[in-house]
Amino acid sequence: MKVKNIVLVAISTLIVTVSYSQAKDLKQQKKAEKREQINRMISQEEEGAIIFQKQTVFGVKLNTDGYGMFLEMGRMKTARKANLYSLEIGERKHSKEEKLSTITGTYLSNPYIYGKINNFYYAKLGYAQQRLIGNKGNKNGVAVSAIYGGGLSAGLLKPYYLKVAGRQGNSTTDVKYNNNDSIFLDNPGYVLGSSGFSKGFGEIKFTPGLYAKTALRFDYGRYNELVSAIEVGINLEFYSKKMRWMLEQKQKQMFFQAYAAIEFGKRK
Numbered sequence: 001m002k003v004k005n006i007v008l009v010a011i012s013t014l015i016v017t018v019s020y021s022q023a024k025d026l027k028q029q030k031k032a033e034k035r036e037q038i039n040r041m042i043s044q045e046e047e048g049a050i051i052f053q054k055q056t057v058f059g060v061k062l063n064t065d066g067y068g069m070f071l072e073m074g075r076m077k078t079a080r081k082a083n084l085y086s087l088e089i090g091e092r093k094h095s096k097e098e099k100l101s102t103i104t105g106t107y108l109s110n111p112y113i114y115g116k117i118n119n120f121y122y123a124k125l126g127y128a129q130q131r132l133i134g135n136k137g138n139k140n141g142v143a144v145s146a147i148y149g150g151g152l153s154a155g156l157l158k159p160y161y162l163k164v165a166g167r168q169g170n171s172t173t174d175v176k177y178n179n180n181d182s183i184f185l186d187n188p189g190y191v192l193g194s195s196g197f198s199k200g201f202g203e204i205k206f207t208p209g210l211y212a213k214t215a216l217r218f219d220y221g222r223y224n225e226l227v228s229a230i231e232v233g234i235n236l237e238f239y240s241k242k243m244r245w246m247l248e249q250k251q252k253q254m255f256f257q258a259y260a261a262i263e264f265g266k267r268k
Contacts, residue, residue: 057265110193126151150212161195209239227265
């Protein structure tokens with residue numbers, strides 16, 4: 001019985017020792033692989049490569065038909081490819097928009113847009129891939145990446161209100177366009193200006209849509225931990241119905257525009 005117990009203890013000790021040795025070897029192997037990866041990343045960074053695990057970018061963009069801003073989260077998949085997730089908001093402007101002011105006696109009205117029915121805002125939630133085309137070569141160089149992707153787009157139409165003087169001139173009211181109201185076109189002398197940005201938010205109408213984009217990003221940042229870039233590209237949006245925001249102008253479902261953006265952010 002004693003011999004049997006001794007044998008069992010010896011076998012258990014041997015198993016524990018072997019398991020510990022294997023676990024130790026595996027841990028050392030992982031440390032060596034991690035150290036090798038870090039050394040490789042340092043070497044690539046010295047050569048001008050953009051290396052990161054995650055990045056956060058904020059950008060301001062100017063479209064050929066408006067403006068916007070966006071927040072982008074990126075995750076690196078390989079040395080030359082990253083997945084990007086973005087949220088963008090902005091406003092679209094019609095090419096026929098014209099600001100006017102009314103002069104009544106000695107009074108000059110606030111500017112307003114002639115014939116405007118709605119403000120056209122948009123919000124986009126998207127996914128894209130970034131592929132590195134060319135490394136910086138050195139820390140003072142410029143890295144060039146191709147970006148392509150798409151996602152969901154929400155068209156948001158907010159009624160455009162005007163502040164209008166009463167017929168007797170002693171009162172004002174806020175009015176918006178409807179089929180029975182021709183104040184915009186027939187009575188411009190009574191318009192005192194736009195009612196302001198906040199008017200009409202409770203009446204926003206939502207229209208779902210999709211978008212696709214392709215772009216080139218030029219990263220000129222000197223340090224790998226910081227994002228400093230310029231992006232230029234084209235964008236295509238399609239909505240489920242025509243977006244109506246100007247009187248007597250053709251209403252569209254599809255919008256195509258070019259854009260340029262300035263971007264700043266951090267990598268880690």
